Amino acid sequence: MSPEGLEMDVVVDRGPFVLDVSVRIDAGEVVALLGPNGAGKSTLLGVLAGLIRPTAGRVALAGVTLDDVATGQHVPARGRRVGLVVQDYLLFGHMTVVENVAFGLRARGIPRRRARESAARTLERVGLGGLDGRKPRELSGGQAQRVALARALVVEPRLLLLDEPLAALDAGTRPAVRAELRRHLAGYSGCAIVVTHDPLEAMVLGDRLVVVEDGRVVQAGPPAEVARHPGTDYVARLVGLNLLQGTARGRTADVGAGTVIALAHEEHGPVHIAFSPSAVVLSPHRPDGSARNVWPGTVQDLETHGDLVRVTVSGALPVLADVTPLAIADLQLAPGMPVWASVKASEITAYPA
Ligand SMILES: Nc1ncnc2c1ncn2[C@@H]1O[C@H](COP(=O)(O)OP(=O)(O)OP(=O)(O)O)[C@@H](O)[C@H]1O
Numbered sequence: 001m002s003p004e005g006l007e008m009d010v011v012v013d014r015g016p017f018v019l020d021v022s023v024r025i026d027a028g029e030v031v032a033l034l035g036p037n038g039a040g041k042s043t044l045l046g047v048l049a050g051l052i053r054p055t056a057g058r059v060a061l062a063g064v065t066l067d068d069v070a071t072g073q074h075v076p077a078r079g080r081r082v083g084l085v086v087q088d089y090l091l092f093g094h095m096t097v098v099e100n101v102a103f104g105l106r107a108r109g110i111p112r113r114r115a116r117e118s119a120a121r122t123l124e125r126v127g128l129g130g131l132d133g134r135k136p137r138e139l140s141g142g143q144a145q146r147v148a149l150a151r152a153l154v155v156e157p158r159l160l161l162l163d164e165p166l167a168a169l170d171a172g173t174r175p176a177v178r179a180e181l182r183r184h185l186a187g188y189s190g191c192a193i194v195v196t197h198d199p200l201e202a203m204v205l206g207d208r209l210v211v212v213e214d215g216r217v218v219q220a221g222p223p224a225e226v227a228r229h230p231g232t233d234y235v236a237r238l239v240g241l242n243l244l245q246g247t248a249r250g251r252t253a254d255v256g257a258g259t260v261i262a263l264a265h266e267e268h269g270p271v272h273i274a275f276s277p278s279a280v281v282l283s284p285h286r287p288d289g290s291a292r293n294v295w296p297g298t299v300q301d302l303e304t305h306g307d308l309v310r311v312t313v314s315g316a317l318p319v320l321a322d323v324t325p326l327a328i329a330d331l332q333l334a335p336g337m338p339v340w341a342s343v344k345a346s347e348i349t350a351y352p353a
Pocket residue numbers: 014017035036037038039040041042043044
């Protein structure tokens with residue numbers, strides 16, 4: 001645990017619902033917070049932002065105690081070095097972009113001129129230099145998202161909270177804004193938490209996943225590890241995603257290990273490639289059907305989740321496959337058995353890294 005990091009051990013007791021969590025985040029680390037509706041994600045963010053007071057426990061950020069119920073210590077929201085980006089951005093329609101960004105500084109008593117200068121610098125940093133005088137209604141969804149990010153960053157927070165930051169964007173613009181957000185988060189030196197319902201977003205943005213169910217942390221770890229060993233059925237369904245990195249050249253992508261993947265649409269340059277374990281077909285012999293994406297591996301592990309069995313296939317290109325118990329019996333799949341995995345191009349999502 002770095003001294004600049006976040007330490008949170010809190011209980012929020014709301015009668016029927018109790019949040020009881022311990023979370024540690026290092027400076028520079030991005031945690032993707034996942035969980036079903038009503039699991040307690042917003043409550044957790046509310047405590048960190050200083051909007052909800054815990055019933056018991058302690059929160060410390062960068063060596064500063066923000067909450068300590070035992071001693072009665074509580075730093076109010078305005079006094080915290082915490083930046084918050086909410087789902088619908090909540091930009092003030094009557095203010096310009098630079099005024100929106102400067103607002104948090106003004107609220108903290110920074111004089112107008114200095115606040116505007118800092119705001120303009122932060123807008124430059126998120127690639128929005130030159131848009132200072134625009135009104136929020138004159139921005140695209142992606143630009144509005146960056147203004148919201150600038151508004152959170154302008155107070156130089158040690159903790160950045162992003163509550164479903166891409167939810168307001170349409171499906172077409174989301175991949176590009178997600179890739180951009182990833183770059184901003186990579187360059188951010190504080191702790192960050194991204195709340196999301198989207199497993200792809202969680203895997204792309206998070207260095208680590210923290211999964212909350214019914215007010216408790218049920219699983220935490222690097223995305224690939226959580227996907228390979230889901231602790232609950234919810235996690236298995238949610239993070240069951242194969243994620244590869246590659247270099248695209250039109251309708252194909254080189255993913256290393258001598259394997260080229262056929263894509264459903266054109267991409268160029270570094271890409272993420274994602275497909276669901278349910279899209280993977282396993283066969284004992286090299287299939288000669290229409291699937292062009294075929295590679296060999298070895299069954300490493302079988303784990304039952306609900307009515308499916310998740311098969312971990314190891315090899316030069318490790319992959320997860322969800323198959324029915326009947327298929328397991330038919331194919332007589334067992335650890336150590338060589339298999340061929342195949343995926344149709346139409347089942348693959350590729351997007352810029
Ligand atoms: N102000 C409140 N007073 C009492 N209970 C509340 C309050 N706000 C939320 N709750 C309850 O606390 C629990 C956790 O809610 P929370 O909003 O933190 O979940 P969430 O994981 O953010 O859900 P979602 O994904 O739907 O936003 C729920 O059972 C909810 O009904």
